[in-house]
Amino acid sequence: MATSPGRSPALDADPEPSGLLSATVVAGLKNLGGIISPPLTKLLIANSLKLTLHPDATIAPVPELYASNAACAKQSEYAVVTLYALATKHGWDGLQLRQQLEQLALDAGAVDELSRVFEDNRKELILRQLQLGHSFPHITDIQWRIVCDVKSSTSDCSTGVANFHINLGNFRPSSGERETIVEFICNAEELQSLINRLKEIERHCHHMAVA
Amino acid sequence: MDEVDKIIMHQLHAVDPAIEPTEELSGFTPEQVVRAVSGCLAEIRPDLQLPRTLPGGAMALRFGVASSLAQGCKDTGYRGDIGYQTFLYPNAVELRRLLMFLIEQLPRERQNAEDGASKTKSLSHRELLQRQIRKELTQQLKTPWVPQFARSVGNRKSLGCSSLGIEFRPNINLNIPSANPEERSKEQQQYFDQQAPNVFQQTASSRVDLIASVLHKNELDRWGQVVSDSALLFVASEEPATPLISAVKSAASADEEVSPLQELSNEVQELRIQCETLLTERKTHAATVAALKQRETKASEEIARLQPMLKLHERTCLVLADSEENLVKLETLLKTTQTKRQTLTLQWQDYRKPLLESLEKLKTAKEAQEVQGIRNNIEQLEQELQAKTQQHNELNATLRNASQSLAPRKEYTRRIHEFIGNIRKQRADIYKVLDDTRQLQKQLNVVGAQLQRQFNYTDDLLFQSAKHDLHAKRAYKLLAQLHANCSELVECVSLTGNVTKQIRELEVQIDGEKLKNVLTSLQQITGDIQKFEQHIQELQGQIRAAEQPRAGS
Numbered sequence: 001m002a003t004s005p006g007r008s009p010a011l012d013a014d015p016e017p018s019g020l021l022s023a024t025v026v027a028g029l030k031n032l033g034g035i036i037s038p039p040l041t042k043l044l045i046a047n048s049l050k051l052t053l054h055p056d057a058t059i060a061p062v063p064e065l066y067a068s069n070a071a072c073a074k075q076s077e078y079a080v081v082t083l084y085a086l087a088t089k090h091g092w093d094g095l096q097l098r099q100q101l102e103q104l105a106l107d108a109g110a111v112d113e114l115s116r117v118f119e120d121n122r123k124e125l126i127l128r129q130l131q132l133g134h135s136f137p138h139i140t141d142i143q144w145r146i147v148c149d150v151k152s153s154t155s156d157c158s159t160g161v162a163n164f165h166i167n168l169g170n171f172r173p174s175s176g177e178r179e180t181i182v183e184f185i186c187n188a189e190e191l192q193s194l195i196n197r198l199k200e201i202e203r204h205c206h207h208m209a210v211a
Numbered sequence: 212m213d214e215v216d217k218i219i220m221h222q223l224h225a226v227d228p229a230i231e232p233t234e235e236l237s238g239f240t241p242e243q244v245v246r247a248v249s250g251c252l253a254e255i256r257p258d259l260q261l262p263r264t265l266p267g268g269a270m271a272l273r274f275g276v277a278s279s280l281a282q283g284c285k286d287t288g289y290r291g292d293i294g295y296q297t298f299l300y301p302n303a304v305e306l307r308r309l310l311m312f313l314i315e316q317l318p319r320e321r322q323n324a325e326d327g328a329s330k331t332k333s334l335s336h337r338e339l340l341q342r343q344i345r346k347e348l349t350q351q352l353k354t355p356w357v358p359q360f361a362r363s364v365g366n367r368k369s370l371g372c373s374s375l376g377i378e379f380r381p382n383i384n385l386n387i388p389s390a391n392p393e394e395r396s397k398e399q400q401q402y403f404d405q406q407a408p409n410v411f412q413q414t415a416s417s418r419v420d421l422i423a424s425v426l427h428k429n430e431l432d433r434w435g436q437v438v439s440d441s442a443l444l445f446v447a448s449e450e451p452a453t454p455l456i457s458a459v460k461s462a463a464s465a466d467e468e469v470s471p472l473q474e475l476s477n478e479v480q481e482l483r484i485q486c487e488t489l490l491t492e493r494k495t496h497a498a499t500v501a502a503l504k505q506r507e508t509k510a511s512e513e514i515a516r517l518q519p520m521l522k523l524h525e526r527t528c529l530v531l532a533d534s535e536e537n538l539v540k541l542e543t544l545l546k547t548t549q550t551k552r553q554t555l556t557l558q559w560q561d562y563r564k565p566l567l568e569s570l571e572k573l574k575t576a577k578e579a580q581e582v583q584g585i586r587n588n589i590e591q592l593e594q595e596l597q598a599k600t601q602q603h604n605e606l607n608a609t610l611r612n613a614s615q616s617l618a619p620r621k622e623y624t625r626r627i628h629e630f631i632g633n634i635r636k637q638r639a640d641i642y643k644v645l646d647d648t649r650q651l652q653k654q655l656n657v658v659g660a661q662l663q664r665q666f667n668y669t670d671d672l673l674f675q676s677a678k679h680d681l682h683a684k685r686a687y688k689l690l691a692q693l694h695a696n697c698s699e700l701v702e703c704v705s706l707t708g709n710v711t712k713q714i715r716e717l718e719v720q721i722d723g724e725k726l727k728n729v730l731t732s733l734q735q736i737t738g739d740i741q742k743f744e745q746h747i748q749e750l751q752g753q754i755r756a757a758e759q760p761r762a763g764s
Contacts, residue, residue, distance in 0.1 A: 019433070020429075020433075021429065022390075022428075022429045022432030022433045023389075023390035023432065024387055024388075024389055024390045024428075024429075024432055025429060025432075026390065027389075027390035027391075028387075048411075051411045051421070052421060052422065055411075055414070055415070055420075055421055066409075069404075070403065070404045070405065070407075071388040071392075071400065071403035071404050071407075072388075073409075074387065074388060074403065074407060074409045074410065075387055075388045077409055077410050077411070078385075078387045078409075078410040078425060078428075081410060081421065081422070081425050082425040082426070082428075082429050085422045085425055085426050086426070086429065089426065128422070129422060131376055131377050132376075132377045132379055132420060132422055132423060133376065133377075133378075133379050134378065134379050135376050137376070138376065140359040141359075170359065171359055172417070173377065175417055205348055205352065206352070208344065208345055208348050209345055209348040209349040209352055210349075
C-alpha cells in the first residue's frame with residue numbers, strides 16, 4: 001500500500017533509548033490519554049489485551065472508540081498489542097515496562113493503566129507467547145484401517161496383500177479440524193517393528209525416570 | 212549372620228560416617244537405630260522431612276520421633292512388623308530385617324558415586340542436567356492424561372507444555388496508520404478513518420497470528436530501510452493486496468486519458484523498432500572489431516619472430532667486411548683469454564687447499580661428536596633400564612601383596628558357591644520329599660476308593676441276604692459298626708497329624724520369640740512405664756501446686 005508505513009520516521013524520530021519500539025508504536029502510545037480520552041484509553045487497553053489473549057473472544061462493540069478519531073484508535077490498538085508482545089518477549093516486569101514508558105514521555109494516567117494491566121496479566125501473556133513459534137507438530141490422534149488394492153494402473157488383478165494404512169495427526173487448536181501429519185502404509189511385520197521401537201522409547205523413558 | 216552384619220555396617224557407615232563399621236548390630240542403642248534408619252530414609256526419599264536424632268529427655272517426644280520413623284519406613288514399602296517399639300526397644304533380628312530392606316532401597320547412583328571416590332566433589336553440570344531430565348520425565352510419567360483441547364488449561368502448571376503450538380505466521384501486509392499524520396494524503400486519512408480494518412480484524416484469519424504479525428511489523432518498521440532487500444521482497448508480495456486506493460484513482464481518471472495513452476504506446480512502438488535496428492548495427496560492428504584484433508595479434512607475432520634473425524645478419528655482415536684483420540684480432544683475443552684462465556685456475560687452487568683441509572677437520576670433529584652422543588645415549592638407556600627393573604621389582608612386590616589381600620574375596624566367593632550348592636541340594640531334597648508325599652497321597656486315595664467300593668459291594672450283598680437270613684442281618688449290623696469305627700480311627704489319625712503340625716509351627720514361633728529377648732524389653736518397658744507414672748505424678752503435683760494458690764486467692 002502507498003502507506004508503506006512510517007519507514008523514514010522510524011529512523012528520523014527514534015526518541016526512546018531502548019530502540020525496541022518503532023515510531024508507529026510510539027505514536028500510537030502517545031495517542032493514549034491525549035487524543036483518546038482516559039476512559040476510552042482504559043477500554044481500548046482492556047479490549048486489546050482480551051483480544052490478544054483470546055483471539056476468538058467476542059467483545060461488546062464500542063462505536064465511540066472509532067467515532068471521532070478512528071485512525072488514531074487503530075494505531076493505538078496496534079501499539080498496545082505490540083508493546084505487550086515486546087515486553088513479554090524481552091522478559092520485562094511491571095517496573096521495567098513503566099521505566100520504558102516513562103522515557104517516552106507519555107500521559108501519566110496511560111502509563112499507570114498500561115503497567116497495571118501488564119502486571120495483572122503477565123503470566124497469561126507469557127503462556128500465550130510460549131505457545132507461539134516454529135516447531136514440529138505434536139501427534140495427538142491416530143487413525144488406521146486395513147487396506148488392500150483391487151487393481152492398479154499397470155495390472156488388472158489385485159496383489160492380494162493386506163496392509164495397514166496409518167494416519168497420524170492432530171487437531172488444530174483454533175478451528176478444531178483434524179490435520180494429517182504423517183500418512184503411511186506398512187505390513188504386519190513393519191508395524192511390529194515400529195511398535196517395538198516405540199516400546200523401546202517408552203522403556204528408555206521409564207529407565208531414565210527410575211534409575 | 213556375622214557377614215550380613217558386616218555388609219550392613221559398611222553401608223551404614225557410607226550413609227552416615229558417625230556410625231563406625233566395627234560396631235555390633237545387637238549392641239545398637241535406640242539413638243543409633245534412629246540415626247541409622249533416618250539416614251537411610253533421607254537417602255531414599257530426600258523430600259521427606261525426618262528427625263535425625265532421638266531426643267534424650269521426655270518420653271513423649273521419643274515416642275513421637277519413633278512413630279514418625281516407623282510411618283516413614285511403611286511409606287517406603289516395608290511390609291514387616293514395625294512400630295515405635297522397633298526403635299525404642301530394638302532387637303537384633305527385626306533390626307537386621309529392617310536395615311537390609313532399607314539398604315536394598317538405597318539409590319544406586321549414590322553407590323556409584325562412592326565407588327568413584329568422588330564423595331565430596333560437587334555434581335558436574337552434566338549430572339545436574341541428567342538429574343533434571345530424570346525429574347521432568349518422572350513428573351511427565353506421573354501426570355494424568357488430558358484430552359488435547361483441555362491441555363492448555365490442564366497443564367498450565369508446567370508453563371505452556373500443552374502441545375497446542377501456534378505457528379509463527381505473521382500477516383506481512385499489516386496495514387496500520389503511520390507515525391506522521393502529515394505524510395498521509397487526504398484519501399489515505401479518509402480510508403484509515405472509515406474503511407481500514409483494525410489490527411484484530413486483519414489478523415482474524417486462522418492462517419496468521421496476531422502477536423507474530425505485530426512483532427513482524429515492528430521489526431520491519433525499525434529495520435525496513437536498513438534491510439532494503441527484504442523490504443523490497445515484501446513490497447513485491449504486497450502488490451496484489453494493495454490496490455485499494457490507486458485502483459479507485461485510476462478508474463476515475465480512465466476516460467480522460469484514452470488519447471494520450473495511444474500516443475504514448477505508438478511512441479513506445481517506434482522506440483522499440485529503433486532500438487532493434489541499433490542493436491543489429493552494434494552486433495556487426497562488434498564482429499569487425501574482433502576480426503581486426505585477430506589480425507593485429509598475428510602481425511605482432513611475426514615481428515617478434517623476425518627481429519632476432521635481423522640482428523644476427525647485421526653482425527655477420529660487419530665481421531665479413533674486413534676479414535683478415537678481424538681474424539688476427541680474434542686470435543689475440545683467444546690467447547689473452549687462455550692466459551687469463553690459467554691465472555684464474557692457479558688462484559682457485561690456492562683458495563681451495565685451505566678449504567679442503569678445514570672440511571676434513573670438520574668431518575672428523577663431527578664423527579667424534581656423534582660417538583660422544585651415542586655414548587651418552589647408551590648411558591641414559593642404562594639408567595632407564597635400571598629404573599624400569601626397580602619399578603618392575605616394586606610392582607612385583609605390590610602384586611604379591613595384592614594377591615594376598617585378594618584372598619578373602621576368593622574365600623567369600625568360594626563360600627557363596629558352597630552356600631548356593633547347599634541350597635540347591637536342599638531344594639532337591641525338598642522336591643524329593645514333596646514327590647514322596649504326593650505319591651503317598653495318591654496311594655492313600657487309591658486305597659480309600661478301593662475300600663469304599665468294597666464296602667459298598669459288601670453292604671449291598673449283606674443287605675439283600677439280610678431280608679431272608681437272621682445271621683446275615685446280624686452280620687450286616689456288625690459291618691455297619693465296623694465301618695463307623697474304622698472311619699473314626701482314620702479321623703483320629705488325621706487329627707493327630709494336624710496337631711503335630713501345629714506343634715511344630717508353635718515350636719518355630721517360640722524359637723523366634725525367644726530370639727527377641729522379650730524379658731529385657733519387658734523390663735525396659737516397665738521401667739519406661741514407671742518413668743511415665745513418675746512424670747504424671749510430678750505433673751499432677753505441679754497442677755495441684757498451681758491450683759492451690761489460685762484457690763487461696
